[in-house]
Amino acid sequence: MSHNHRPPLDESDDEIREIHALNSPQPSSSVRGRSPSFTPSVRSNSNEADYFSSVSREFDALVVAGSAMEPIIDPNLVRIREEEEETNPLAIVPDRNPIPPPQREAGGSSNDRGSVVEEEVSVHRVKKEEVEAKIVAWQTAEIAKINNKFKREDVVVNGWESEKVDKANARLKKVERKLEEKRARATEKMQNDAAKARRKAEEKRASAEAKRGVKxxxxxxxANLLRAVGRAPSRRSFFF
Incomplete structure (x- = not known):
């Protein structure tokens, strides 16, 4: 049978591109009019064998021509599960309406470079602002710590000062009380001494006055006696 001459197909080839042969035999009208439900054909066995044998020979020729060329692997084809790009000119259907590639403007490179520079500048500015914000936050936190520590130390110093001042005032008041007591005692003693001196002076004055009166x-x-006798007193005193 002619069916044995067909080459085995790889199971990984799930999809086969459309093949246009140079001299493909025209199938009969009965083959063109086959329904998609694969109903049995009314052709004779001889016509069917000739048709499949010609198709098998053409496919063998296409396989030999394609295997002689070096395969080129395209990453775009890898992404769509096609390992090798089809290079057989008999198997490639040319695109009659190709999509033109996008054309870049003359100043595109300079604009791209400018946009890249602006992006770098903006990134640098953002980083600089972040660093500045961190510095300001750190500065504020450190100053707040220093101020809080100063306030705590100030409270401690004020408490120590108040304690020392209170103790000093207490000692001063105690000394003042002692001085007042000493002053009171000294004043009283002086007054007593003055009164005693006055009393002694009065006594001495009274004694002197009494002696004067006696003399x-x-x-x-x-004098009355001399006057009665008629004698003159001598220069020598009787009392001295």
Whole structure:
């Protein structure tokens, strides 16, 4: 049978591109009019064998021509599960309406370079602003720590100062009380001494006055006696 001459197909080839042969035999009208439900054909066995044998020979020729060329692997084809690009000119259907590649403007490179530079500048500015914000936050936190520590130390110093001042005032008041007591005692003693001196002075003054009175009385009495006798007193005193 002619069916044995067909080459085995790889199971990985799930999809086969459309093949246009140079001299493909025209199938009969009965073959063109086959329904998609694969109903049995009414052709004779001889016509069917000739048709499949010609198709098998053409496919063998295409396989030999394609295997002689070096395969080129395209990453785009790898992404769509096609390992090798089809290079057989008999198997490639040319695209009659190709999509033109996008054309870049003359100043595109400069614009791209400018946009890249602007992006780098903006990134640098953002990083600089982040660093500045971190520095400001750190500075504020450190100053707040220093101020809080100063306030705590100030409270401690104020408490220590108040304690020392209170103790000093207490000692001063105690000394003042002692001084007042000493002053009172000294004043009282001075007053007592003055009163005693005054009393002694009065006593001495009274004694001197009494002595003076006695002497004056003696002189008066002696004068009366001399006057009665008629004698003159001598220069020598009787009392001295």
């Amino acid at each position: 004056v009385a003696k002189v008066l009495e002696l």
